[in-house]
Amino acid sequence: xxxxxxxxxxxxxxxxxAPQDVLVRLAAHAAGRHGISLLRGRLADAxxxxxLRHGDDTTAVGLHGDRLSAAMxxxxxxxxxxxxxxxxxxxxxxxxxxGVTMGIGDLEEAYGRPRTALVGAPxxxxxxxxxxxxxxxxxxxxxxxxxxxxxxxxxxxxERRQPGVPPEWRDRCLADPAVRVNVARYVPLTLDQFAxxxxxxxxKVHQSVARNPYLFAEMIARLLDIDDxxxxxxxxxxxxxDAETRERLxxxxxxxxxxxxxxxxxxxxxxxxxxxxxxxxxxSERMTYLDCQYTIFRCVLASCRDLPDEAWHRLDNDPELMxxxxxxxxPDTPPEVLERLxxxxxxxxxxxxxxxxxxxxxxxxLRTFIDETNPNVRYLALKDPELPVPALQQLATxxxxxxxxxxxxxxxxxxxxLEQLLSDADPExxxxxAANSTLxxxxxxxxxxTADL
Numbered sequence: 318x319x320x321x322x323x324x325x326x327x328x329x330x331x332x333x334x335a336p337q338d339v340l341v342r343l344a345a346h347a348a349g350r351h352g353i354s355l356l357r358g359r360l361a362d363a364x365x366x367x368x369l370r371h372g373d374d375t376t377a378v379g380l381h382g383d384r385l386s387a388a389m390x391x392x393x394x395x396x397x398x399x400x401x402x403x404x405x406x407x408x409x410x411x412x413x414x415x416g417v418t419m420g421i422g423d424l425e426e427a428y429g430r431p432r433t434a435l436v437g438a439p440x441x442x443x444x445x446x447x448x449x450x451x452x453x454x455x456x457x458x459x460x461x462x463x464x465x466x467x468x469x470x471x472x473x474x475x476e477r478r479q480p481g482v483p484p485e486w487r488d489r490c491l492a493d494p495a496v497r498v499n500v501a502r503y504v505p506l507t508l509d510q511f512a513x514x515x516x517x518x519x520x521k522v523h524q525s526v527a528r529n530p531y532l533f534a535e536m537i538a539r540l541l542d543i544d545d546x547x548x549x550x551x552x553x554x555x556x557x558x559d560a561e562t563r564e565r566l567x568x569x570x571x572x573x574x575x576x577x578x579x580x581x582x583x584x585x586x587x588x589x590x591x592x593x594x595x596x597x598x599x600x601s602e603r604m605t606y607l608d609c610q611y612t613i614f615r616c617v618l619a620s621c622r623d624l625p626d627e628a629w630h631r632l633d634n635d636p637e638l639m640x641x642x643x644x645x646x647x648p649d650t651p652p653e654v655l656e657r658l659x660x661x662x663x664x665x666x667x668x669x670x671x672x673x674x675x676x677x678x679x680x681x682x683l684r685t686f687i688d689e690t691n692p693n694v695r696y697l698a699l700k701d702p703e704l705p706v707p708a709l710q711q712l713a714t715x716x717x718x719x720x721x722x723x724x725x726x727x728x729x730x731x732x733x734x735l736e737q738l739l740s741d742a743d744p745e746x747x748x749x750x751a752a753n754s755t756l757x758x759x760x761x762x763x764x765x766x767t768a769d770l
Contacts, residue, residue: 318351319744319745320347320351320748322348323348323768324748324751325747325751325764325767325768326346326348326349326751326764326770327349327352327748327751328352328748328749328751328752329343329751329752329756329764329765330343330348330352330354331355332352332751333357333358333754334754334756336761337361337363339761339762339765340360341364342765344364344371345770349770350371350372352752354376358384359384359385360384360385360389362386362388362389365380365385365392366392369392369393369396373401374398374404374407375404377401377404377405378404378405380404380405381405381426406427406428408427409423409426410427413440413446414442416445416446418450419446419450420450423450424447428443432447432454433458435447436448436451436458437461441465442469444465444467445470448462448473448476449473453480454480455480456483460483460486463482463486463496468494468495468496471495472495481503481504482500487500487504491504491506491510497514497517497519497522497525498521498522498525501514502526502529503530504529504531505531506526508533515539523540523543523545524545524548524551527543527547528551532557534557537555537558541566545580546574546578546580546583546584546585547588549566549567549569549584550584550585550588551590553566553567553611554590554613554614555592556592570584571585592613592614593617595618596617596621600623603618607631607632612637612640615632615637616639616640618632619632619635619640619641619644622647629647633658638662642658645658649677651677652679653679655673655679656678656682658672659672659673659697660689663693673697674700683697683700683701684698684701684704686698687708687712692715692719695712696719696720696723702727709729709730709731713737713738721738722746725746725750726749728753728754728755730753730755732760735753736760739751739760739764
């Protein structure tokens with residue numbers, strides 16, 4: 318996180334090219350210590366000593382594991398201040414008590430025991446944390462968690478579809494209020510199990526059942542008239558409803574949304590469920606959804622990889638951007654399709670890999686994006702590691718801070734541009750400039766001198 322008051326120091330602290338003596342001097346300042354906490358790789362012993370000398374237990378939270386040498390791990394383990402000595406372990410314990418998901422490696426390090434022992438720990442909160450973190454646990458361990466005496470542990474063990482619920486445990490889990498909502502979402506149901514769940518007065522149970530991909534046509538028929546927009550949209554995605562029924566359900570929910578229903582708006586715009594069954598359907602059946610009026614079906618269709626050329630042509634020109642982007646992720650997308658899509662709409666940075674990183678993307682065109690009017694598209698010019706300096710200079714004066722930040726991180730930036738951005742009005746731009754590995758040592762020492770470090 319950028320220090321708003323001292324962004325040069327926080328950025329310099331996470332600069333991978335910062336010499337050891339620079340980091341030692343930075344450790345005397347809170348902003349510098351925070352930057353160092355974000356620095357990847359092992360810290361030199363002298364840097365760790367400086368952090369211990371100037372920091373506190375908050376600083377010590379980041380001093381653990383492979384970031385330290387064996388000597389420094391012993392140094393912390395023997396520290397006279399228990400707050401320093403136990404900082405990392407206490408942080409993890411606090412997160413566990415708050416129900417925050419931690420990595421299984423973090424749990425093993427903090428508690429000093431292997432996962433096979435932690436799963437039987439006296440603390441229910443810790444057992445639940447292990448259940449959330451140990452994704453590939455053996456089935457025998459999963460059965461033990463399903464039988465746990467504490468409901469929060471059983472709930473944590475059933476949040477994900479894997480490692481799943483063995484058939485002989487399904488009746489017990491479906492009758493357990495702690496896990497019923499979780500399990501009803503993904504286990505194959507018998508008609509009796511379905512009927513039992515639908516007798517529940519908990520609408521969340523009904524919503525989970527409606528999202529279950531293994532429902533029979535008879536089950537779907539019994540869900541059709543439930544007055545719940547989330548259930549209606551889930552049913553509308555089923556393979557067991559015809560086009561007329563699907564349209565009727567959507568019309569009902571859209572009318573509810575028009576009347577101000579938040580639940581209807583969520584069902585239509587924020588529902589993450591997909592008709593996954595469509596991916597496994599025969600090609601002839603899938604092709605009938607090429608003209609489906611509901612975007613989610615065309616998106617799923619676009620995620621397939623065996624469609625004929627005519628289908629890809631239609632999907633590449635779909636009226637919905639999300640469909641075109643989904644289609645563009647196939648392995649053999651033509652370069653011109655990728656360029657046209659990105660040039661018109663930019664990329665989506667929370668979905669990896671980026672379209673500009675597609676093997677077929679014509680990366681030689683990236684620098685031409687500098688002349689586009691959309692700033693999100695102009696930003697992609699920075700994906701060219703050899704973007705010419707004039708282009709960097711142009712983007713460094715952009716009104717949008719995120720463009721200037723991109724320049725501040727660029728490997729082809731000049732010393733003069735770095736100096737300019739180190740004085741930028743936006744602290745995040747300054748932080749990124751100070752963190753650029755091309756920053757010269759003379760500039761680093763000047764930052765320290767200015768800060769009286």
